[in-house]
Amino acid sequence: MNLQKHVSLNINVRGLGESPTLAINERVKLLQGQGKKIYNFGLGQSPFPVPTPVVEALRLHAHEKDYLPVKGLSALKEAVAGFHRQKDLVEANSDCVLVGPGSKELMFLLQLVFYGEIIVPTPCWVSYVPQAQILGKKISLLHTSFEDKWHISADRLRQHLEGEQDLYRPRILVLNYPGNPDGLTYTADELKEIARVAREYEIILLSDEIYGQLHHKGGHVSVARYYPEGTIISSGLSKWCGAxxxxxxxxxxxxxxxxxxxxxxxxxxxxxxxxxxxxxYAGVQA
Structure with a gap:
């Protein structure tokens, strides 16, 4: 039975395939199961175990079964805010923390509720653009180059913005650093300049800092230090905690x-x- 399988699909998802990182991960597992030695450069997943105290916290709270507040457990939100105050030196407030089933889902919700354009520097993580396409959102690609170390500069950002008709329409700029897939990051001076342009043009920054605590020299700096009123910090347990x-x-x-x-x-x-x-509950311990 055909059931009009093509025309019955939402036009925004027609031709949409599995995320490349997930497809690569499944392929790697298949080849490893065949005894082949594979170096997995697909999914961003730590090879190290989740810290023992965090695993113990999960075991201790395995009986917790109630629905929690939609924005998250109060103790966890306070822990997250404290983490950003200590690590990123920003004035984070627990009332302004939203907990979700992965930062990936939170990014999708952000694009869903935000009425405006999404600006994404490229090359970029594989799900930013497909999420926008699923939602039928306008997305603007800000291309970077090897010569620029895959970075956008404040001047390049300004040039991109001034090439558009309405300079002050609603926009979100996604910053992902240390970057996936390039692994590079921004200096404090670069972030200060980007923040200055974002403030001038009233752009919201989604600062995807999921790899921030994996900076090899411990030198990660959040752009929220320089543009606190307009920056959303995205983080989670996936990378530094290996979960x-x-x-x-x-x-x-x-x-x-x-x-x-x-x-x-x-x-x-x-x-x-x-x-x-x-x-x-385990996240509080983490």
């Missing part, structure tokens, strides 16, 4: 963007409801 399969991500907002957080929480309440309770 990608636990699916726990966080967005930390400034007070000035609480309206955006509230809209995302409203959609979350109608979709995934809340993140797994035992994992949130």
């Amino acid at each position: 990608g399969g636990w699916r726990l991500g966080t967005f930390t907002f400034p007070q000035s963007l609480d309206w955006l957080m509230d809209a995302m929480a409203a959609v979350a309440s109608e979709t995934y409801t809340s993140v797994s309770a035992p994992i949130q």
Whole structure:
């Protein structure tokens, strides 16, 4: 039975395949199962175990079964805010933390509720653009080069913005650093200049810092230091804690963007409801 399988699909997902990173991961597992030695450069997953105290916390709270608040467990939100205050030197408030089933899902919700354009520097992580396409969002690619170390500069950003008709329409710029797939990061001076342009043009920054704590010299700097009122920090347990399969991500907002957080929480309440309770309790320990 055909059931009009093509025309019955949402036009935005026609031809959409599995995420390349997930497809690569499955292929790697298949080849490893055949006894072949494979170096996996697909999924960004730590080869190291989740820290023992965090595993013990998950075991201790395995009995927790109640639905938790849609924005997240209060103790976890406070722990996340404290983490960013200590590590990133930003004035994070627990009331402005949103917990989700992975930062990937939170990015999708952000694009869903935000009325405006998404600007993504390329090369980039493989899911930013497909998420926008699924939602039918306008996405603008800001191309970088090997000569520029795959970085955008403040001047390049300004040039990109001034090439558009409406200079002050709603826009989100995605910054991912240390970057996936290039692994490179920005200096404090570069971030200061990017922040200055973002403030001038009233652009919201989604700072995807999921790899921030894996900076090899411990020198990660959050752009939220220089543009606190307009930056959302994206983080989670996937990389530094090696717990990608636990699916726990966080967005930390400034007070000035609480309206955006509230809209995302409203959609979350109608979709995934809340993140797994035992994992949130373990997240406090993490």
